[in-house]
Amino acid sequence: MAALIAVLEGIGRYVIDSLENIGRIMILTGQTLFHLRSASPRHTLRQMAHLGVDSLPIVLLTILFTGMVMTVQTAHEFIKYGAQSSVGGVVAIAMGRELAPVLTGVVCAGRVGAAITAEIGSMKVTEQIDALRVMATNPVAYLVVPRLLACVFMLPLLVVFANVIGTIGGYLVAISYAGLSSYTYLHSIKVFAVVNDLTGGLVKAMVFGGIIAIIGCYKGLTTTEGAEGVGRATTGSVVTSIILIFIANYFLSLALYR
Secondary structure, X not given: OHHHHHHHHHHHHHHHHHHHHHHHHHHHHHHHHHOHXXXXXXXXXXXXXXXXXXXXXHHHHHHHHHHHHHHHHHHHHHHHOOOHHHHHHHHHHHHHHHHHHHHHHHHHHHHHHHHHHHHHHHHHHOOHHHHHHHOOOOHHHHHHHHHHHHHHHHHHHHHHHHHHHHHHHHHHHHHHOOOOOHHHHHHHHHHHOOHHHHHHHHHHHHHHHHHHHHHHHXXXXXXXXXXXXXXXXXXXXXXXXXXXXXXXXXXXXXXXXX
């Protein structure tokens, strides 16, 4: 009986802590949106370069091999059933709707989200954020807003490049490994893929960028207990962002691709 009570108390504390964190994240989101007008263009451009441009190589490498693997796994099956004229379209649609935005979001959650949390968390434990308040500088406007704008603007751009490189990777495998003609692959993209396949993925990328920025900043701003706390906050930021990306992806897919 005592063990059951202890388990129930632990579950209750976990639920209360989760609701408290959700409330704080919503408050931080509201404060960030309120201060959007006061965003510094210089700081925003610097974050765009750091969080977006520097992430391009790893995103392209990840999506290139994803497109190649997908074609390896599907091309011969399509050819076996006489559907070789659909290979390019299937790869392009899968890239535009799911693989490019989701994998880009996951990669950026690991790289960008961790960097945001580590940077702001280090400022928190060394009392630099308190120093900003002493200098009458709002930490949300100075730290969170530029990172949110950078992630929301740069993730869709990364997804555009990811779509291109993933489709090219599928093209290379389809031509060299599956023996498809260049015309068959490219024509199937023209026939099956529509604009909404790309725009829906860009909408997803904007939402994923917002999730990465808000969670990364929240975990950084609530960091405690020195260097050990920074490590825990960084891990928690990556894990939470990835989980929320997959949850948001489901509901966005329902809304965008009915």
